[in-house]
């Protein structure tokens with residue numbers, strides 16, 4: 001090792017800690033659910049969980065676990081190959097078919113994660129003559145994927161449609177061959193929904209393709225959980241949907257792109273995270289397939305999720321917290337600075353509520369928060385418990 005390198009890294013870690021920005025991981029020793037068992041310095045205890053992306057409560061669903069177990073028994077543990085060499089089973093194609101049918105697209109392609117789907121798509125589909133027009137609040141994986149492509153980059157402020165139009169005009173003035181507008185369906189830090197009908201109308205006017213990353217929507221928002229295109233009425237005008245199997249749809253791992261056939265076919269030839277990374281484990285593919293089947297008919301869970309969202313929002317608002325507005329199960333409780341976010345998280349921890357503080361660099365400086373998320377795995381008593389704990393902890397942390 002070069003002398004001084006580790007000391008330099010220790011100094012950087014020290015600076016992160018001194019700024020109150022150090023992230024620490026806790027250990028859960030139960031399945032992911034509405035109530036979880038957490039291991040801490042004082043031993044193990046049960047907590048109400050408000051920070052999983054387990055919107056429909058499928059992460060520990062017995063039917064999904066059974067489907068995964070059956071695949072483990074009949075198809076083995078791992079594939080030990082990328083797809084195009086010898087990593088494709090019937091299960092992988094069945095899952096791609098199910099995703100495409102669910103989202104109303106010709107076909108779908110699986111990746112190890114949505115981070116990889118977003119990381120690979122732009123470079124594979126666009127050249128230097130083309131333009132990507134990206135919302136400034138888009139997920140880190142979109143930002144990185146756009147960086148990896150040779151397309152020209154344009155950025156618009158969220159949720160400013162005039163700014164989007166100005167960038168489309170600029171891309172035309174620059175002579176762009178093809179234009180791709182890309183947006184998160186739900187902005188994961190703030191919890192609001194993209195203005196997809198307006199975006200699609202601008203795409204029609206300026207001749208652009210529309211891509212939506214619907215990781216925080218597929219399975220729980222819109223009719224039958226078909227995501228923000230269904231929720232907003234933009235529907236099929238959204239050309240490309242990327243999503244994850246690691247949130248609502250069972251919560252294990254894996255990502256996908258669903259779109260028209262030539263898009264999927266070219267991604268199979270060119271997307272580097274697909275070509276050079278291992279296939280999903282059979283149990284993950286089989287469990288996710290079952291998750292899609294369950295999500296499609298989970299109207300009762302979607303109604304429960306919405307009821308929790310409204311009650312929790314109202315309860316925190318009545319207690320005097322500063323919430324970002326929105327209609328999704330993501331409810332950000334603003335503290336603005338990082339230190340009070342950590343203090344509030346610590347007070348909630350003592351009261352048996354499991355949350356995470358978000359601060360720079362995950363959100364901009366001065367925009368620190370506790371991001372709470374509702375789940376159908378929570379029951380009404382959990383919501384009451386969490387509201388009371390927030391009211392108490394908020395006073396203890398001098399946030400309200």
Ligand SMILES: *Cc1c(COP(=O)(O)O)cnc(C)c1O
Nearest residue numbers: 113114115139188215244246255
């Ligand atoms: C979670 C998330 C991702 C990453 O998905 P993984 O499958 O966990 O890699 C990408 N985009 C958005 C908007 C997300 O919320």
